[in-house]
Amino acid sequence: MATKTFSVAKLPGFTTTAIIVFIALYLPIFTLVAYSFNASQSVAVWGGFSWDWYGKAWANDQVKDATLRSLIIAVSAALISTAVATMAALGTTRRKAFKGQTFIYVMINQPLMVPEIVTAVALLIMFGIIKQATGIQGLGYVIFAHAAFCIPFAYLPIRARLEGMDLSLETAAADLYATPWQTFRHVTLPLLLPGVIAGAMLAFVISLDDVVITEFVKSGGQDTLPTYMLGQMRRQLTPEINAISSMLLALTVVLLTAFFLLTRKND
């Protein structure tokens, strides 16, 4: 006799809602990508398939300029934040809890708790004062602003990796007369490396995606790709924006997939 199976974990309407949510989540993104291949001048009318807008975006000096700047900032910010986050992670794990550790945690996670717009305004004011007093211009301001808010993103995967690490290998190295530096260089660091790379990648993506802080901190002519796009959105939209978005999207997906493979291996 066929009976309708009763699953305890099933709740009416939940699966339908979930499927609708996934469609709603991806449909706008797919539309955006699809229209980047639109041959027509307007974003409204479909005029057939073409690669034109990618070519146009590629040939646009402002886009090239902004892309290069975005990459310089993201690489610098990722390197700085990962270096200091690795040290901080080594300093706050694998030793007896010490006084002030909570303070260090709060400081490191501060960028996650303060609304971006508040940090943006604060940096705008502070950099304004510094620029007026010293006359120093340049990309350094943006880089250090990014490095600061990237620290918690770099710190978390590194700390997670350290906490799951077996201490006996290091003890073994020390027993075999390795100096603390040799132990770190040849035992700890190689074991820690996947966490460090994962942290650096998150920091890179976070820096690459930032709009608000960059928008307030940058000087004239220091557009990054996201601030350039934000500026364009006030004007007549062409599928060029879609083409740029799609490329940025592809880069994010590639990095994320790599991140997941990297962090999953050792589970």
Add this chain to the structure above:
Amino acid sequence: MSAAEQAQAAQSTRNGWLLSAPALVILTLFAVGPLMIVVVYSFLAPGKYGNIEWAFSLEGWRGILYTKDIFDDTYKLADANVTIFWRSIKLSLMTTALTFAVGFPTAWFIATRPAKSRALWLFLITIPFWTNLLIRTYAINEVIRNEGMFNTLMMKLGLISEPIRIIYTDTAVFIGMAYVYLPLMVLPLFAAIDRFDMRLLEAGYDLYASRLQVLRRIILPIVKPGIIAGSILVFVPSLGAYVTPRVLGGGKQMMIGNFIDLQFGQGRNWPLGAALSLTLLIIVTIALLVYVKYANRDTTHGH
């Protein structure tokens, strides 16, 4: 503790601080320190062409809610400001409610998948989470604008004769925020549901509970920490949102974030901007403290 052990512990603590020092220096200089300057600026007088004048003034703080009458110098409640605060709070609460309403079934769905496909579904939620916020906002813009996908489709189907104007309204900002912040709700909910023991449901059904009773009396209380975490993670960035209301609200449907921006641009009232930033920070901090309090209570009293 022997003297040697004590010395070792002191050494360990010192190393902990030394290793953390570079990160702390960067964070002090570029994250925490600047906030102190904002505090100072909020108590100064506005300069004529932006920036500040070095004179103590409470006008910035007063300006959050009150406006000076240009004729008789009396203070009146600033309606425009109240509207912006109310919109920010209302839209943030609505966003939190909607993301919960659709995020909970989604998280439940993911958590009840077989182990193998679960990772894939979770990955599908994570991709939008890491995708540039501006791109996602722009994607929603593509769907809801007058010539966008939604209106084109509805007109093709003959359901409407002219486009429904959604873009540049509160509704557009609401839809946009719910869209961009949804993963922040689903991820903590999933984490909570994933730990949920499904046998409790069997027990509930065995005792003749209806589906609604099971949901209300068993599931929701147990996954409450996840609900609170998700709500905070959505509410906090919604309240401080800048990009989404700017792109989808078209400059008119301002939220606090845009209002702060305005003070440093056309508004030329930096002290007010500083005071508004701190107000936002205070509200967010209170929300986070409430969260910490609830989260701790749940871990100490659970089980």
